[in-house]
Amino acid sequence: MASRCWRWWGWSAWPRTRPPPAGSTPSFRHHLSTQEKTLQICVVGSGPAGFYTAQHLLKHPQAHVDIYEKQPVPFGLVRFGVAPDHPEVKNVINTFTQTAHSGRCAFWGNVEVGRDVTVPELREAYHAVVLSYGAEDHRALEIPGEELPGVCSARAFVGWYNGLPENRELEPDLSGDTAVILGQGNVALDVARILLTPPEHLERTDITKAALGVLRQSRVKTVWLVGRRGPLQVAFTIKELREMIQLPGARPILDPADFLGLQDKIKEVPRPRKRLTELLLRTATEKPGPEEAARRASASRAWGLRFFRSPQQVLPSPDGRRAAGVRLAVTRLEVSLMFPKDTSFPGLCHPSTPAWCCPHSPQQGVGEATRAVPTGDMEDLPCGLVLSSVGYKSRPVDPSVPFDSKLGVIPNVEGRVMDVPGLYCSGWVKRGPTGVIATTMTDSFLTGQMLLQDLKAGLLPSGPRPGYAAIQALLSSRGVRPVSFSDWEKLDAEEVARGQGTGKPREKLVDPQEMLRLLGH
Secondary structure (H helix, E strand, O other): OHHHHHHHHOHHHOOOOOOOOOOOOHHHHHHOOHHHHOEEEEEEOOOHHHHHHHHHHOOOOOEEEEEEOOOOOOOHHHHHOOOOOOHHHHHHHHHHHHHHOOOOEEEEEOOOEOOOEOHHHHHHHOOEEEEOOOOOEEOOOOOOOOOOOOEEEHHHHHHHHHOOHHHOOOOOOOOOOEEEEEOOOHHHHHHHHHHHOOHHHOOOOOOOHHHHHHHHOOOOOEEEEEOOOOHHHOOOOHHHHHHHHOOOOEEEEOOHHHHOOHHHHHHHOOHHHHHHHHHHHHHHHOOOOHHHHHHHHHOOEEEEEEOOEEEEEEEEOOOOOOEEEEEEEEEEEEEEEEOOOOOOOEOOEOOOOOHHHOOOOOOOOOOEEEEEEEEEEEEEEEOOEEEEOOOEEOOOOOOOOOOEOOOOEOOEEOOEEOOOOOEEEOOHHHHOOOOOHHHHHHHHHHHHHHHHHHHHOOOOOOOOOOOHHHHHHHHHHOOOOOEOHHHHHHHHHHHHHHHHOOOOOOOOOOOHHHHHHHOOO
16 A cells, blocks of 8 residues: 555655665656646635644645635634734734645635535545534533523624624624623633723724624623633633723722632742733732722723632523523532643543643642532622623534534544544644634644655555545535635625725625625626
């Protein structure tokens, strides 16, 4: 198998320690067609994981990478997840655009794998398939009242203000004065910040026109972010916390009692966690200077962190037609066991996540694992909007692909899908919805590296594969019109043109049918 595979790649692919096979001459290589020598790879998903995987694979001089995306537009969570007031994070799009412009890379949007084309069909057309489609769903609260109007996932809310087509008709009710966000991660802080930011500060961002109109009419004055555990276990990072503390027109509400004894506990925690907790501690317990005190006194909006509270029920309004509050169980932390550094928490984090960096290992480096246990006390928190921010999760893409529904990942070893040779995964569907874009880059490069190692070891199919030519015929027979990267650049130009009139970087197109009409599809 290995010799056939190496012979197929021509002289350049032969290991230096082995001679080319008898009869394989430069003239033989010269007469091979380009298609016969091309390593055909397809990547499913055009977010950071997909593009970074493609970027690494293109280091192989004979690789051609096709990127399939179910949306008509590329870039995944960079476009639909990054907050509109964080434009600097979106600069990575420039890198992805360079990759897409490679003569050996193609983007095919408006193609939903699992519906328009199956994974077995892709595997038949390509030498290798990489699944990088991310986490398209949210974790349910699984409490009574979750289905009431006035309750939605933070993921859907983020998709709504960022122009994700499936969330464009969300219409959140912001007529109440209080919103409750269940969760204390970066997504929760993003949502709180967007709810409380003065609308005029968002006018020059790429937030959608519809979302900005609703936020201008918002009556939300207070946002509570609720967590089951304490200040040492928050999942957000210091950058996002600092933005909230300095948010124009808003003041923080932190109970100093939640921080008693914390100064001694943070001495041994890793530096990032220590700096984060110290900032919380200062904000909660120290008297602000005159300028900051005046700013807080004049603030018309507020946000607060409610620690040691676990949601038990979404409370209905008197007529039962919508959410009117959340019933919370008061909790306390219970120290369970001492865990070594290589311990993971199955069912909470990906098995490869060690205890010292697992968000579910609350002391994070102290060596103690604690969990929130109910004290028996309850309290009700009235509100008009409940946003669930307890995590994203991936969905299975195709019956032929193994999927761990408990962990929400594709079972894999270093990106190699278990028991399915030639099938790989990267990003959140590989490791779970954790980390930032840089984490995904490293993770995706590793998957690409494993794939190329398997190629070198002769573990991928030998002989030519048709690649997109075969898939194009299937899609055409099924009435699917793919969107190319040059098509996307036409849509991009249209969005930028629409935004210029109001001073925005772009006005996002949110209706896939309008996008296809603009392209003449």
